[in-house]
Amino acid sequence: MKRVFNQHYLILTFSTLLAFLIGFSTEAQAQKKKKTKTKDGVTSTMDKGSIEAAITEAYNKYKDLKEGKNADYIPELAKVPSEQFAIVVVTADGQVYSKGDIDALYSIQSISKVITLAKNIEDSGAKAIQDKIGVDPTGQKFNSAVLVEERKGMEINPLVNAGAIASTSMIKGNNYEEKWKTIMQIHNDFAGRQLAVNDPVYKSEAATNQHNQALASLMNSFERMYFDPAQSVDIYTKQCAINVNTKDLAMMAATLANGGTNPVTKKKVVSPQTVAHTLPVMATCGLYDDSGIWFYNVGLPAKSGVGGGIMAVVPGQYGIAAFSPRLDEAGNSVRAQKAITDIVNKLNLNPYLVQPKP
Numbered sequence: 069m070k071r072v073f074n075q076h077y078l079i080l081t082f083s084t085l086l087a088f089l090i091g092f093s094t095e096a097q098a099q100k101k102k103k104t105k106t107k108d109g110v111t112s113t114m115d116k117g118s119i120e121a122a123i124t125e126a127y128n129k130y131k132d133l134k135e136g137k138n139a140d141y142i143p144e145l146a147k148v149p150s151e152q153f154a155i156v157v158v159t160a161d162g163q164v165y166s167k168g169d170i171d172a173l174y175s176i177q178s179i180s181k182v183i184t185l186a187k188n189i190e191d192s193g194a195k196a197i198q199d200k201i202g203v204d205p206t207g208q209k210f211n212s213a214v215l216v217e218e219r220k221g222m223e224i225n226p227l228v229n230a231g232a233i234a235s236t237s238m239i240k241g242n243n244y245e246e247k248w249k250t251i252m253q254i255h256n257d258f259a260g261r262q263l264a265v266n267d268p269v270y271k272s273e274a275a276t277n278q279h280n281q282a283l284a285s286l287m288n289s290f291e292r293m294y295f296d297p298a299q300s301v302d303i304y305t306k307q308c309a310i311n312v313n314t315k316d317l318a319m320m321a322a323t324l325a326n327g328g329t330n331p332v333t334k335k336k337v338v339s340p341q342t343v344a345h346t347l348p349v350m351a352t353c354g355l356y357d358d359s360g361i362w363f364y365n366v367g368l369p370a371k372s373g374v375g376g377g378i379m380a381v382v383p384g385q386y387g388i389a390a391f392s393p394r395l396d397e398a399g400n401s402v403r404a405q406k407a408i409t410d411i412v413n414k415l416n417l418n419p420y421l422v423q424p425k426p
Contacts, residue, residue: 119165122414123155126407127167136394136402139374144272148174148376148393154314155407158322158387162331166315173311174391175269177373178210178227180255180307181235182354183320185226186328186346187254188238190338194345200238200294201231203349210356210399211279213286221292227353227371230283236304237295244299251307257337258323259316260330270309277305314377314391321379321387324369347381355405358398366409367418378404382417 131153140146154168189197197203202223208215211229226235241247255263284297293300323330324347328338338346350369355362355378362370368388370380376393378401388411392403412418 116163116165118415119157119159122411123157123165123167125414126410127153127155129410130392130403130406131168133403133406134394136396138376138393139395139399142269142273142276142374144266144269145175145375145393150393152376152391152393153403154391155411156314156318156389157411158315158318158331160322160326160331160385160387162322164315164318166318168314169391170314172391173266173313174377174393175266175308175373175375176255176310176312176317176377177308177375178232178356179312179317179320179371179373179375179377179379180310181227181232182346182350182371182379183255183258184232184235184239184251184307185349186258186324186338186342187250188226188235189342189345191240192238194341196238197226197235197345200292201226201234203352205352205359208357211283213279213283216283216286216290221287221290225349225353227349229280230287233280233284233297233300233304234287234292234294236307237293237297237300239303244303247295248303248306251303252310254337255307255310257330257333257335258320259312260319260323260333260335261316263310263312263316265306266309266311270306273305273309274302277301280304308373312377314389317377317379317389317391318387321381321389323387324381325383325385325387327384343383347383350381355400356398358396358400362400362405366412367420368412370408372400372404374399376401376404378408380408380412382412383419386417388412 138146152169152172154170156166158164203225204223206215216230224231226232239247239250280301284301287293288297323337324343327340328343329336347369350371353359354371368380372378377391379389388408390404390407392401394402396402
């Protein structure tokens with residue numbers, strides 16, 4: 069009788085243990101799928117299939133959308149094929165997901181302002197940017213001269229043209245060549261590869277940048293330029309003409325998402341402290357005079373360029389980029405905005421969308 073009891077007890081104990089192990093394994097797998105830590109300690113909240121599905125869905129939804137038009141105030145930008153469309157997501161541990169014309173090259177334009185800003189913060193400190201340029205949204209057009217006059221070159225930000233030209237003038241270097249070398253290198257480091265200037269775009273912009281020259285002169289009259297104004301404008305113009313593809317933009321965004329270290333090359337490009345001061349300026353000033361609308365609807369730091377690219381940062385997780393040359397009236401890519409917004413919503417990446425605790 070005792071032996072039978074022991075056998076039943078052992079069977080019951082083994083069954084209970086087996087059920088517990090199966091349940092624990094199932095729960096662990098569910099938790100792993102929900103939230104996985106990489107070997108570098110970076111947290112990811114989505115699996116590969118979810119990311120690929122979100123990209124594909126957004127691409128298919130907007131690939132035939134024809135709203136907006138190419139920028140034409142820079143003649144070369146009007147020549148970019150309007151049908152080109154690409155989406156790329158790079159995770160903070162270096163995984164790349166893409167769809168569309170991902171190898172198509174185009175000029176980085178105003179997105180370069182973010183990279184130059186980050187370099188200045190890294191080299192001169194966050195307070196220097198706040199004091200010498202400003203970090204306030206302007207509420208004005210990106211190339212406004214009225215605002216510069218009203219504020220005497222103060223309390224603007226490095227993502228509008230006047231502030232961006234001043235930011236370029238702040239880059240360390242004793243002359244044009246040294247400053248340009250530094251700017252080119254920081255863009256290479258963020259992208260994780262050697263980039264090049266689109267010479268036709270550079271020449272086209274240089275021939276039509278009289279307004280930027282005027283902004284630099286006006287800034288200089290208020291002693292808010294930190295290098296020769298004419299040379300600073302030329303460096304800035306060349307910087308905006310750097311050629312990138314959409315993977316490059318996503319890699320730049322992923323470098324910011326990864327605390328300033330490129331997730332593929334593993335090179336520390338800037339410090340986490342620099343990123344912490346760069347992202348808020350992107351959040352408040354990144355999409356020209358529609359920056360507030362973007363942040364209200366998406367909740368992520370982002371930066372657009374009139375070349376058609378937009379990059380967005382999910383801190384600690386992803387860099388997201390999209391490209392389409394057709395722009396809205398504010399100068400932001402129509403399809404890129406819609407695609408990134410849909411991906412953020414599909415993957416629940418808006419950090420302000422918080423579910424209440426039970």
